[in-house]
Amino acid sequence: xxxxxxxxxxxxxxxxxxxxxxxxxxxxxxxxxxxxxxxxxxxxxxxxxxxxxxxxxxxxxxxxxxxxxxxxxxxxxxxxxxxxxxxxxxxxxxxxxxxxxxxxxxxxxxxxxxxxxxxxxxxxxxxxxxxxxxxxxxxxxxxxxxxxxxxxxxxxxxxxxxxxxxxxxxxxxxxxxxxxxxxxxxxxxxxxxxxxxxxxxxxxxxxxxxxxxxxxxxxxxxxxxxxxxxxxxxxxxxxxxxxxxxxxxxxxxxx
Amino acid sequence: xxxxxxxxxxxxxxxxxxxxxxxxxxxxxxxxxxxxxxxxxxxxxxxxxxxxxxxxxxxxxxxxxxxxxxxxxxxxxxxxxxxxxxxxxxxxxxxxxxxxxxxxxxxxxxxxxxxxxxxxxxxxxxxxxxxxxxxxxxxxxxxxxxxxxxxxxxxxxxxxxxxxxxxxxxxxxxxxxxxxxxxxxxxxxxxxxxxxxxxxxxxxxxxxxxxxxxxxxxxxxxxxxxxxxxxxxxxxxxxxxxxxxxxxxxxxxxxxxxxxxxxxxxxxxxxxxxxxxxxxxxxxxxxxxxxxxxxxxxxxxxxxxxxxxxxxxxxxxxxxxxxxxxxxxxxxxxxxxxxxxxxxxxxxxxxxxxxxxxxxxxxxxxxxxxxxxxxxxxxxxxxxxxxxxxxxxxxxxxxxxxxxxxxxxxxxxxxxxxxxxxxxxxxxxxxxxxxxxxxxxxxxxxxxxxxxxxxxxxxxxxxxxxxxxxxxxxxxxxxxxxxxxxxxxxxxxxxxxxxxxxxxxxxxxxxxxxxxxxxxxxxxxxxxxxxxxxxxxxxxxxxxxxxxxxxxxxxxxxxxxxxxxxxxxxxxxxxxxxxxxxxxxx
Numbered sequence: 001x002x003x004x005x006x007x008x009x010x011x012x013x014x015x016x017x018x019x020x021x022x023x024x025x026x027x028x029x030x031x032x033x034x035x036x037x038x039x040x041x042x043x044x045x046x047x048x049x050x051x052x053x054x055x056x057x058x059x060x061x062x063x064x065x066x067x068x069x070x071x072x073x074x075x076x077x078x079x080x081x082x083x084x085x086x087x088x089x090x091x092x093x094x095x096x097x098x099x100x101x102x103x104x105x106x107x108x109x110x111x112x113x114x115x116x117x118x119x120x121x122x123x124x125x126x127x128x129x130x131x132x133x134x135x136x137x138x139x140x141x142x143x144x145x146x147x148x149x150x151x152x153x154x155x156x157x158x159x160x161x162x163x164x165x166x167x168x169x170x171x172x173x174x175x176x177x178x179x180x181x182x183x184x185x186x187x188x189x190x191x192x193x194x195x196x197x198x199x200x201x202x203x204x205x206x207x208x209x210x211x212x213x214x215x216x217x218x219x220x221x222x223x224x225x226x227x228x229x230x231x232x233x234x235x236x237x238x239x240x241x242x243x244x245x246x247x248x249x250x251x252x253x254x255x
Numbered sequence: 256x257x258x259x260x261x262x263x264x265x266x267x268x269x270x271x272x273x274x275x276x277x278x279x280x281x282x283x284x285x286x287x288x289x290x291x292x293x294x295x296x297x298x299x300x301x302x303x304x305x306x307x308x309x310x311x312x313x314x315x316x317x318x319x320x321x322x323x324x325x326x327x328x329x330x331x332x333x334x335x336x337x338x339x340x341x342x343x344x345x346x347x348x349x350x351x352x353x354x355x356x357x358x359x360x361x362x363x364x365x366x367x368x369x370x371x372x373x374x375x376x377x378x379x380x381x382x383x384x385x386x387x388x389x390x391x392x393x394x395x396x397x398x399x400x401x402x403x404x405x406x407x408x409x410x411x412x413x414x415x416x417x418x419x420x421x422x423x424x425x426x427x428x429x430x431x432x433x434x435x436x437x438x439x440x441x442x443x444x445x446x447x448x449x450x451x452x453x454x455x456x457x458x459x460x461x462x463x464x465x466x467x468x469x470x471x472x473x474x475x476x477x478x479x480x481x482x483x484x485x486x487x488x489x490x491x492x493x494x495x496x497x498x499x500x501x502x503x504x505x506x507x508x509x510x511x512x513x514x515x516x517x518x519x520x521x522x523x524x525x526x527x528x529x530x531x532x533x534x535x536x537x538x539x540x541x542x543x544x545x546x547x548x549x550x551x552x553x554x555x556x557x558x559x560x561x562x563x564x565x566x567x568x569x570x571x572x573x574x575x576x577x578x579x580x581x582x583x584x585x586x587x588x589x590x591x592x593x594x595x596x597x598x599x600x601x602x603x604x605x606x607x608x609x610x611x612x613x614x615x616x617x618x619x620x621x622x623x624x625x626x627x628x629x630x631x632x633x634x635x636x637x638x639x640x641x642x643x644x645x646x647x648x649x650x651x652x653x654x655x656x657x658x659x660x661x662x663x664x665x666x667x668x669x670x671x672x673x674x675x676x677x678x679x680x681x682x683x684x685x686x687x688x689x690x691x692x693x694x695x696x697x698x699x700x701x702x703x704x705x706x707x708x709x710x711x712x713x714x715x716x717x718x719x720x721x722x723x724x725x726x727x728x729x730x731x732x733x734x735x736x737x738x739x740x741x742x743x744x745x746x747x748x749x750x751x752x753x754x755x756x757x758x759x760x761x762x763x764x765x766x767x768x769x770x771x772x773x774x775x776x777x778x779x780x781x782x783x784x785x786x787x788x789x790x791x792x793x794x795x796x797x798x799x800x801x802x803x804x805x806x807x808x809x810x811x812x813x814x815x816x817x818x819x820x821x822x823x824x825x826x827x828x829x830x831x832x833x834x835x836x837x838x839x840x841x
Contacts, residue, residue, distance in 0.1 A: 104375035105602075108523045108762070115385050118393060134362055135371070137355040159373070210372055211341065211393050213385050238389065 038075040038226070040064060040216075041085030041097045043149075045169065046193035047250050048099060048117075051079050059250040060099060063116060066242060071233035073226060081167060082149030089219055094226075098216035101151025111222045113230050114215030117252055121152045121212060122205025123183040124191055126176055133207040142182035145172035151212060152185050173200050187212075189251050294330040303363055304329065310360065311699045315711040316431075324431055324695045328686065329364055331427055335683040336366035342684055344398035344668060345376040346604075348627045349456040349704030353691055357700065361690050367683050375604075376400065377525040384751050386673050387412045396684035397671045398455050401442040402743035403750045407452070407671070408445030409796050414672040416443070416450040419685050427682055429689045436709045437692075438732070439667035441547075442742050446562055447797070452669030455692055456624070456706035459665040459731060459740045460534060461647040462488065463610065463621035465636070466726075466833065474506065481505065487830030489651040492539070492586060494828035495619055499593040502616035517593040518606065518615040523762030525755070526603030531587070532743065532757045534664035535620065539583030540655025541574050543816045547661065548744035552817035554661055556580055557782065559746045562798035564786050568779035569818045570805035575782065576775040577808075578821035579655035584764060584771045586653070591765070599765065610645075611636060620650055620663070626705035626728050647727040648836045649736070654826045655819060662839075665740035667708065707732055727837065734840035748789055748800055756781045 042049045042060050049060040056077055068075045080088070082100070089097035090109055100106070102114050123139060133139065136159075143162045146153030147169045157163045164181055166172055172184045177200060184191070188205060195201055218227075237243045247253065296304075304325045314321050344350040354371035362368050372394075374382075379399050386393045407413045420428045434440060434450070443452035468474055469486055478486035482497045489495040495517075502516030521527060534554060536542065541556055542549030552558045556575030557567045567573035574580060591598055595614070598606065607625055609615055613635030629645065630637060636644045650663050670688040672681055690696060698712040702721065705728060707713050713732045722729035731737065747753060756778050764774035786800035793799055812820040 102378075102381060104377040104525050107377060107525050108758070114381075115389065118385065118389070118391055134359050134368065135355055155374075207370070208339075209370060211343075211382070213378075213381055243389075 036094050036223070036226075038068070038073055038218075039092075039095045040068075040075055040077050041080050041088060041095065042077060042099070043082040043085060043168075044079055045187075045190050046197060047189065049079065059117070059246060059252075062246060063237075063243075064098075066237055066246075067230065067233050070236055071226075071229040073229060082147070086149055086217070089217055091219075093219050093221045094223075096216050096218035096222075099214035100149075100217055101155075101212045102215040102217070103151060103155075105154070106217070109220065110217035111220055111227055112215050112217055113234050115213045116216050117214045117247060119187045119189070119212045119214050119252075120208050121185055121210040122188050122191065122208045123185055124176065124202040125183055125206050126179065127203060129206060136207065136209045138207075139183055143180075145175050145181040145184045146186075147172065151214075152187075152210060155210065156185060170194055170198065173198050173202075176202065192251075294326050296326060296329055300329050307360055307364060307695075311695055313698050313702070313715070313717040314695055315698050315709070315715050316694050320431070321695045324429065324693055325364060327429060328361075328690055328693075332365035332367055332683070332686050335679070335686065337368075338680065338683050339368040339370065340395040340680050340683045340687065341370045341372065341393075342396045342398065342687065343372040343374060343379055343382060343394050344455075345379055345400075346373045347456070347458075347624045347668075347704065347706070349624070349700060349706045350398065350668070352700065352703045353455075357691055357696065358687075361687055364690075365686065367687065369684075369687050375525075376529075380751055380754075383671070383673065386675065390675050392676055392680070394673075395676050395680040396688060397673070398668045399452070399671045400666045400742065401439070401452055401454075401669050402666060402747070402754075403671075404443060404445060404451060405743070405745040405747040406750050408447060408449065408745060409748055409793070409798060411796075412674050413451050414674050414676070414681065416453045416670070419672065419681075420450075422682070422685075427685060429693055431694060432689060432692075433694070433709075433711075436694075436711050438710055438713070438737055439665075439669070439708060441738075442665075442667050443669050446745055452667075452671050453688055453692060454667040454669045454708045455688070456704060457665065457667040457708050458622055458624035458706050459737070460620050460622055460650065460663050461727075461731065462617070462619060462650040463645060463647055463726075464488065464617040465615070465644055466646040467644040468502075468509070468616055474501075477501075477505065482828060484828055485830055485832075487832050488648045488836035489617075490829040490831055490836070491651050491826055492653045493826045494830050495617070495651045496586075496590065496593075497828045498617060498830075499590060503593045512614060514614050514616060515593065515595055516616045517590050518609050518618045519587070519591060519594050519598050520601040520603055520606035521588075521591055521599045521762075521765045522602045522605075523758060523766070524602045525758050527761055527765075528754055528757030528759075529603065530620075531584070531761055532754060533620075533666075534650075534661065535587060536575075536580055536583050537661040538620070538650055538656065538663065539579055539586070539653030540657065540660065540819075541577070541579045541583060541817070542660065544657055544659035546659075546739055547741035548746060549661055549817070553744055553746045555743070555747055555782075556779070556818075557746050557786075558803070558817075560801070562745070564746055564748055564798075564800040565803045566786065567782035568776070568805075569808045569811055571783060571803040572806075572811055572814075572818070573779065573782075574818035576772065576779040577818040579653075579817075579819055580775050581771050582655065583653060584761070584775065587761075588765055588771070621647065623647065623728055623731075624704070624706055626725055627703065629726075630724055641724055643724065643726040645726050646833060647731065648833060649839045654822055654824070661739070661741055662736075663740040664742065665737070666742040668706075727833075730837060731840060734837075736840035745798075748798070749785065753782060753785055 047058055049058040085097040089095045099116050102112055145164050147166045153163050153165055175181045176184045308321055354373050358369040358371040383397055437454045439454040439457045444450050475486045478501050499516035502514055537554035542552045542554050548554055552574050556573045558565050558572040567575040569577045611634050697709050701707045701712050718729050760774040760778045763769040764771050787802045790800040811818050
């Protein structure tokens with residue numbers, strides 16, 4: 001999507017040390033070029049995007065600032081429920097939504113910028129299961145909690161699992177605690193942050209069963225020039241090591 | 256204590272391993288050094304193996320041979336016990352079985368916990384891409400169609416099977432792996448003789464039809480009366496079209512159920528691209544004579560000189576936007592009118608369910624990976640005795656097709672190991688891969704998903720007994736056809752970044768946003784541009800593209816072979832009885 005393999009092999013080996021400095025330089029000294037402001041929807045998900053009073057913070061917020069500044073594109077961020085953000089990004093020009101799972105079913109609906117982050121999903125229980133889970137199919141007869149718009153919820157439903165959806169993921173902690181669901185399927189980093197926030201500890205997941213490429217999805221009518229700028233900016237963030245540093249900062253360490 | 260001493264059959268097997276001298280040397284070396292002087296397993300492990308033998312039936316091995324294989328896995332996996340590894344594959348019945356059943360058996364045998372993830376094929380490709388581009392260890396191995404061989408042999412991102420077989424003097428290579436027994440090994444071998452991927456499942460695209468309806472005396476009489484020839488297995492696209500019209504517009508209803516003479520899918524989705532790139536153009540007659548993909552022009556319309564791709568557009572000697580390709584796509588689009596109206600909005604997986612409902616008379620190009628789902632006794636397309644009411648046969652060909660050209664698509668989902676995987680994890684995945692394709696497992700697995708990979712399985716008594724219930728699948732795989740139905744070839748240098756153009760532009764053609772010629776011109780331009788970029792960014796790569804300078808179309812049309820000028824002739828429909836039609840496979 002954002003370059004061929006020969007180029008990428010080289011790009012990841014070079015220029016890592018310039019990362020934060022070059023991005024910050026761009027942020028302070030580059031004028032914004034495009035008149036059409038991009039509206040980018042994200043959703044409240046600790047530690048990726050949260051809003052305290054009027055301040056938005058988290059990995060997604062920092063990523064967007066670096067990406068859009070490097071691309072020299074003016075933008076605004078709005079926090080909305082994921083399902084609503086996806087519907088708006090699909091229907092309105094100059095809008096995007098992130099972070100969402102990029103998958104085959106959604107591929108033709110948007111223009112994609114990926115990967116923004118790699119997530120691993122686990123099944124959390126209330127510690128009452130006795131037999132270790134070996135394969136995902138071990139929970140075929142159990143109820144699993146997820147939330148509306150979640151790629152992992154869609155994945156499990158399509159595979160024939162019994163999925164119960166809430167309006168936001170935080171509600172699943174209470175449901176699991178009250179044994180209204182048997183398992184909670186969640187991004188591991190988010191799950192740990194939510195558990196800490198709500199002072200509920202389900203411990204480690206019983207099974208880490210899925211790896212997801214999460215992306216920024218933009219309206220399919222997005223201007224080609226804007227698309228190219230965003231693609232190039234994302235390449236730049238990987239090339240300079242910015243993405244690696246950002247992921248580490250938020251505990252996203254895979255491999 | 257039981258002992259396992261490298262026997263003479265091990266050495267004999269190693270001699271059979273590879274056709275190329277280089278690979279043969281490697282495999283012989285590997286097998287020589289894989290001698291296991293003695294295997295010491297405790298009583299608990301021996302008990303597990305006895306249980307596994309009872310579960311993994313049938314097998315082409317004797318009980319003793321199967322026991323030896325499973326004991327080898329138990330022994331060689333000991334350093335990896337307790338490790339959790341991750342692999343991913345597409346969502347077909349074979350892989351679901353591996354994920355839910357065989358991964359568990361492997362865990363019980365070895366203590367290696369495998370998370371075998373199931374996702375869609377396009378997602379597998381995206382994940383391989385992400386692992387290569389980010390350097391992150393997303394998975395320890397992938398099962399991925401061999402269509403990417405053109406990328407793998409050029410780019411250096413893959414740990415080849417040839418390397419893994421000889422790693423650590425072959426100590427982790429199953430002595431009875433028997434590479435030459437894999438019917439799809441040619442698909443995963445590069446022009447350099449290196450085996451890049453190991454087949455795990457294999458499928459072909461064949462013509463599918465309701466043999467019960469085609470043998471119905473009344474239908475036969477009606478068809479001959481209107482079209483002037485016998486209702487039978489279509490040999491060309493005109494006959495396919497006539498039969499489609501016959502069932503969709505003349506017969507319309509059978510036993511009160513609306514029926515259709517054609518089924519396809521055309522939603523703008525990655526799977527629409529495979530519909531065309533897998534073999535649609537070659538069946539129409541795009542490209543040149545010569546297997547596996549046509550030389551010098553292949554089924555993607557890409558011209559290759561020696562091993563260098565030189566262009567896809569007619570102006571550069573390719574055929575992607577030539578008259579034969581336009582004919583192929585025009586037929587694809589116009590035939591949608593003969594299918595259920597939902598077809599235009601369906602994806603690959605959604606459309607695959609339709610023929611099972613008993614409403615479809617024929618499908619020009621049907622994936623045999625679905626056989627397992629089409630023999631369910633509860634279905635309307637299966638007789639009470641369990642035999643199917645359908646058969647598979649060679650697909651009909653278009654008016655540009657000539658004898659000696661690619662006849663259809665076949666591919667193998669094959670184990671693919673990325674270089675940047677930590678070695679310990681990669682080797683544990685290598686053991687799992689070998690377990691899933693071992694002779695201890697493969698026949699049993701084949702009888703679940705019907706995606707055979709080994710000649711020894713195809714020729715087994717178990718498959719003979721099953722043949723009458725599989726609609727011709729066994730006959731196909733026992734014939735020479737298994738060697739001439741081929742996957743995307745090595746001419747496509749960057750499948751991951753080129754294949755997306757197919758569905759993007761074919762979707763626009765289907766939706767009427769572009770004419771067929773405009774859409775194909777656009778894909779050809781995109782391919783030429785990408786080949787040019789590769790030629791500049793990867794000049795040290797093997798078989799790098801060297802794009803031709805453009806010339807007038809007439810120049811190329813006057814040269815022998817593809818690209819071919821427009822044929823204005825009309826073709827009369829031709830059919831054959833089933834038994835004659837499948838003689839082509841011999």
